[in-house]
Amino acid sequence: MALTLLVFCAEVSAERIKDIASVAGVRSNQLIGYGLVVGLDGTGDQTTQSPFTTQSFNNMLKQFGITVPEGTRMQMKNVAAVMIQADLPAFSKPGQKLDVTVSSISNAKSLRGGSLLMSELKGLDGKTYAVAQGSLVVGGFGVEGGDGSNITVNVPSVGRIPGGAFVERVVPNSFANGQPIVFNLHQADFTTANRLATAINDMLGPDVARPMDAVSVRVNAPVDPAQRVDFLALLENIEVKPGEEPARVVINSRTGTIVVGQHVRVSPVAITHGSLTVSISEDFDVSQPAPFSQGQTVVTPDSNIEVDEEINPMFKFAPGATLEDIVKSVNNVGASPADLMAILEALKQSGALKADLMVI
Template structure:
């Protein structure tokens, strides 16, 4: 425990601010990926399919109708070798027709495994319900499932989900509008007024005063001439500029389930005296058996015998001076040998007392 806290301190001790590339702090508005989804059928399964679900049968009939094959309305074909699936993919910015995308295929019904299956050609739709890609191919499934005749089974990972590397072909590009928008807008990944002002200042120093201005804590507007080639060059220049990020706000992150505590370098503690003890109540049951003498006509009885003890661990009180930094906090906690659970209790008490100058977030 002491080693982990010391390592945490060495990683997070406040250090002089260093410059970051603007491209690592956010991205330009409109330059984003788009989610695609599709509904299709996987065939060629080895008896691990949906097994005659109604919507699976309807889907199979719809696929057959594409090729001029009309199944009877009351037909109920065996579906153990097929499964209905949902396909998801992410269309990156500036993707052009003919480029390939990786796709994820997941079963919607009772299919036990998609191993060995092939996805039939399926359109992938965007949020506007337009087709942007076509998917098809053989699935790569990392999971495995097996079942015995007596009902026993074993499942490794998730066999009802698989991937098809480069399983979709882009059919339509998404217009970003970066070449014709009135202004370029750079959005920070983390809202901070100081960082936004620093980004605008770095751009103005490179391109001239008035080229950029911070709109709010996230967005920086950049004046730019119209034209894809000119703006692409300008955006490349801006992305590689160095800027000093503002120090983040003080936060203490506590994961109550795992006992993980992360304290950033901006955390400060006001003057406070802290002690943390541990009270243990121990009850030992040592029953004794009373055995009567031979031929005495007595009965064997069990006599209870309880031993109750209370132990209180004595730990000294330590003093936190005004404004200690992370290294001082960790050093003080190490001095009393606090566990992660103890540390959480101490931090919560400091916050309640108004001595912890940070936002306490419990996950």
């Protein structure tokens, strides 16, 4: 029988504001770029199937005053066209370094040993915010034999360049504009938002913080940027006890994992669970006629069918049954993950399960 993991929430403890909320307007930005990786050991793009690799390479050569004659068929097995990704953290300044991820977009077999040529990284507005260049670190590799056999470990067509990009432009944000600071909770909850505002007001005085909805809490802050930094450093370390999660059961149908919240309750209900197993075995007998007869030797099938029905006792949930009662009862029945999912779904359909049932 497969193991079913039942996880239930413990008592909620106090957490710092910086761990449960973020400051509105203070966020990272995604960057993307296109470039060429050179220096590969014959594992680059097949240019006959990747014309844009050849076009990009020719355009680069033109910048250095080199013109490739028209009609020239170039076989650049050491070059690969790639896309480049990076995250630009909030408050990044020109000259700071970023880690970049480089991914092949054509048919290059591996980027191991390659170097990325200077490439621009742009934001959604089309402006260049960083420039990337450097040698790739590739975790995967592939080996191919002369007979066509091959083996690949991990993904050799994706690599990283730690600190491979320099920031060139500052992304403006609203932190220093003198407006009130707004905290946005990572998970929407009216109770948590109210407790966050109360905790700030208890430390700094009444009406400093006001909950706006289940996510946002507005806090009056100093106008001077230096004072705003000190003020925010104080606020983000205030401890708040988050509101308890709603009653919920989450089922992962692929792995058989089941997570049950501590507030899940079951109405009075009786459940029986059993399984029916049908086994069919097929044997063959040889019918041999008597000597000197006119009969013919034939093979006759001999089928054996067995039916085994597992009989499990019925168990009953009393009014207001808790998570512990559910776990004990289901484990006593000996249900597999698939059986337990069926039991929970049946409880939900009958209205006995007082919780949201989510299947992922």
